[in-house]
Amino acid sequence: MRYLLIGNPNVGKSSIFNLMSESYAHVGNYGGITVEKKIGQFKFGELIDLPGTYSVSPSSEDEGIVTNSLIHENYDGIVNIVDSTHLKRNLHLSIQLLEFGRPIVMALNMMDELNHSGKKIDIKKLSKKLKCHVVGLSARTKEGIFDLVQQLENVGEKESFQLYYGKIIEEAIEQLMGLMKNPKNKALNRWLAIQILEGNHAILEHIEVNNPLQVELIVKKCEAAIIQNKVAFSLKGAIFNYRRDFINNLYNECLTTFTSLNKTKLVNQRIDRWITHPIIGFFIFLFVMFSIYFLTFDFLGNYISDAIGQLFEQIIPLAKSFLQILGAKEDGILMNLIIDGVLAGMSGVLVFVPQIGILFLLLAIIEGTGYMTRVAMMLDTLLSKFGLNGKSIVPLVTGIGCNVPAIMATRTIADKKERLLTILIIPFMSCSARIPVYGLLASIFFEKHRAIVILSMYIIGTVVALASAKILSLSIFKNTSNQFVLEIPPYRIPSGRNVFRQTKLMLMDFIEKAGKFILLGTIVLWFLQYMGPDGIAQTNDTSFLAYIGNFFAPLFQPLGFGTWKAASSLIVGFLAKELIVTSMIVIYGGESVYAQAITTSFMTGISAYSFMVFSLLYLPCLATVGVIHQETKSLRFTLFAVGFTFIIAYIVSFIIYQVGILFI
Amino acid sequence: MQYKSIRDMQIGEESKIIDMTNMNNIVRHRFLDLGIAPDAQVRLIKRINFNQLYIIEIDDVEICIRQKDAKNIIIQDN
CATH class of the missing domain: 1.10.287.1770 (Helix Hairpins)
Structure with missing residues (x-):
């Protein structure tokens, strides 16, 4: 049996999806269009989670998916998730689904909240009037989830529902x-x-x-x-x-x-008075962003990362002696490949996993509270001056975690031009894969000011994003329809289960992706620098990698890092930005000596800084380019996005380096 | 006769929407999906962002709209 999960935005659809499905969940494509869908296994079959929508008739990309699925997807019934505290609005979608005539179960979520606000629903009567099964439940207390699952065992054919128009x-x-x-x-x-x-x-x-x-x-x-x-x-x-x-x-x-007291509403409005205050609210937003930042990089994340780094230092000699027992020679190819290539490269990225995990966790918590909606409102006036929309803030903040889901999150922006503009600037948001680059270089060159230097990367990213949006909205993306309407959900305490699940998923995704790319990347990379046109390269400088890097190096001379080593790290970094660090470690000769080697190669802090800025801005990674093409279905736009980011990165790094050397 | 719109409402005032024909079709459909439609009871909760955004309540749902849309939603003048 297969069921479609359909409901308005913010009704707890994903929570119910998570509670019902026993095993997560593969991601597949919808029939006919290539947009990701989430599929979960449950007791009696499969659940398909569709994006939230107000109506079957689509006014944004997301909602088009629902129409498409209703008609083309292969399924046995529909589960309509309804927010029982906003019954009147939710039922408009329900009626459209009931009229469709396929078997349907209506799940009234947030029954506990409804009862708290002093109201009660007669479920039997509702079920009779709508001629479908109705189940009351609460995703928060898990009450009623079991009933819903039981209902789905056998939904049977549906009595027809007709409204007279x-x-x-x-x-x-x-x-x-x-x-x-x-x-x-x-x-x-x-x-x-x-x-x-x-x-x-x-x-x-x-x-x-x-x-x-x-x-x-x-x-x-x-x-x-x-x-x-x-x-x-x-x-x-x-x-x-x-x-x-x-x-x-x-x-x-x-x-x-039974009572007309609505406490939640009062509390909500009281909180909102501060949160959406034009000045205080803005400072609260900055405070929240800085807190995320310092928790991730300074207080918590750093200690765990250091611990993992030390763990690797223990593992490497162990692996070495283990390989020797197996019969590998001290300076042999295999030893070299595994120790200085794969292990060193892996550890360079894996030490950052705790930091990235904390970042994902904090973003998930904030998403769950309903705070992002307030931020979207508060920043709408500001962002609309840059040709964007308050709703752009959600993808932009998501971009700090990873650009790929951020670009998919733009689907909620109804205006096509505003959406494309948001997609174009997302790659400037410093995603978690860039953290290793900052971490590595900042700890070598800016030991004392590490946090400030890394923070400046995020600020540069954001400023460049906004400035580009402004330039583009004045030139290519003129005359957006400029619409903004937003439902404001009440504040909710995010469920721990959901938050952890989301974090775990994103983190596993990161590790899996990074692991695959890194393993493959390091092996290829290692060979390219081990071999040269004349067989095994005697020194690094006569390897294949050096030839490729040397070809591009002059291009980067004005930016302060015109060496083949820097150039080839950047080329490899296009596959995945984590690889910049991996390849640097490999090129500069393995875990033990790279730090010193990098210092002698880059020479100054300012060229290292310029390199960091360039790796932040220069090209979206391969996965991001892929998703841009998938979302826009336009090769021209995708190529434009790639070229645009490269040119902007070049200009910004050029200015930073050239101005920088005047002062140092 | 001067029409009264949501923009002219007092904070906390409640009234009935009577006309939205000034809006363009796409925006009106979008609003309709959210329950903003003629005959709906609307209450102005507050203005934020230096009066650029209007927070209104319809059917127990709080919705945020821009000033330029608020002035196109004509309400009954009590």
């Missing part, structure tokens, strides 16, 4: 149903007709009708009649009104209020 619309529905290719499935055809009348243009891409022009004519005539007879100001508005009347009746019949 008034004479004018019903006539149009009849006419449209007559034009459908497959006249047998009445419920589906009626649903399609309603969706067409509602203005769901995307639906016409999925189905075939006998006479598309006729369809358009019917819609136009219907809309004209609605306006002429003063039913509503638009056809969609009229359909909305009929649904709202139905929902209001249902609400009054099934919901009882």
Whole structure:
């Protein structure tokens, strides 16, 4: 059995998905379009988690996925997750799903919150009126989850649910149903007709009708009649009104209020007075970001990272003697490859895993509280001056963790141009894979000011991102439709289980990706610098890698790091930014001597700083380039993104180095 | 006659939306999905960001909209 999980944004869909699915969850592609979907296994089959949506008819990329899945995905039923504290708004989507006619179970989440606010829902009555199974539950207390799972064992066929839309619309529905290719499935055809009348243009891409022009004519005539007879100001508005009347009746019949005290709301509004205050709120935001930063890099993360570094120092001699026992020669190829190549390269990145883990954990907690919505509001006015949207802040902050999910998170931005603009500047947000580069160079060159130097990278990244957004919005991305409307969810205490699960997933993903790339990368890299055109390279300088690096090195001369070693690390770093550090360690001769070697090669702190800035900005990693192409479906745009970041990186590093050497 | 919009509301004031035809279609559909529609009861909770954003409440849901949209949502003048 396969079920689709559908609901409004912020109704706890992912929590329920996590609670229900026993084993996580592979990520696959939706039929027809290549967008990731989450699939979880549960007792009676599979669950497919769809993005949150207010309506079946899509007004952003995310919502298009829902229409697409309803029609093309192979499934046995729908689980409609409903926020019981916002029943009136949530039921608009439910009605569209009920009209669709497939087996459906409605899960009323947050029942505990509803009861706390002094209200109660008559589930039996609701179930009877909507002609579907209804289960009350709470993802927070886990109450009712078991009932929901039991319901899914056997959903069976569904009684048909029909809403009467008034004479004018019903006539149009009849006419449209007559034009459908497959006249047998009445419920589906009626649903399609309603969706067409509602203005769901995307639906016409999925189905075939006998006479598309006729369809358009019917819609136009219907809309004209609605306006002429003063039913509503638009056809969609009229359909909305009929649904709202139905929902209001249902609400009054099934919901009882026993006390009218709503404490949460009062508390919320009191907190919001400070959080969204134009000045204090902004400082709170900065404080939160700095706290994340210092917890990750200074207080907590550093100690754990140092401990892991020491662990590796213990492991390397052990591995050495172990290899000797196996019969490897002291200076042999194998020894060299494993100790100075793979192990040294791995340890260079793995020591940063605790820091990255803390970062992901903190981001997950903040996401769970509802704070990001407030930040989006607070920064909307500021960001709109840069051609962006308050909603851009969520992908931008996510980008600090990893650029790849950040680019996918832009799907919530409804305006196409604002979305592309956000995608273009995300690679400037310093992701966790760049941490090793900073960590390594800062500890060699800026021992005493490590935290400040690394912090400056994040600031440079953000400033460059905003400045580029401004430039682009004045030139290529003019005239965005500039819309912003946001539902404000109440504050919630994030569930520990969810937070840990999310962190674990992202961290495992990082380790897996890094592990794969690093292992492969170091081996290839090691060979390139071990071998030269004349066989085994006598010195580093006659290796293949040196030849490649030397070719590009002059390009980087004005930036302060025109050596083949730096150039080839950057080339390798395009695969994954973690590899910059790995390759530097390998090129500079292994764990024990690289620090000294780097100092003699870079010479000054300013060229090291310029190198750090360049690795921050220069190219999105291969995975990011891949996801940019996947999301935009445009090769031109992807190439533009790559070229644009490279040019910006070059300019910024050039200025930093050239200005820097004037003073030092 | 001068129409009254959400922009002209007092903090805490409640009224009924009567017209949204001034908005462009895409934006209006988006608003409709969130429950912002003619006949809905709306309450202004507060203005933030130096009056650039309006926080309104409809059907128990708090929604944040921009000033330029707020002035296109015409309400009943009580």
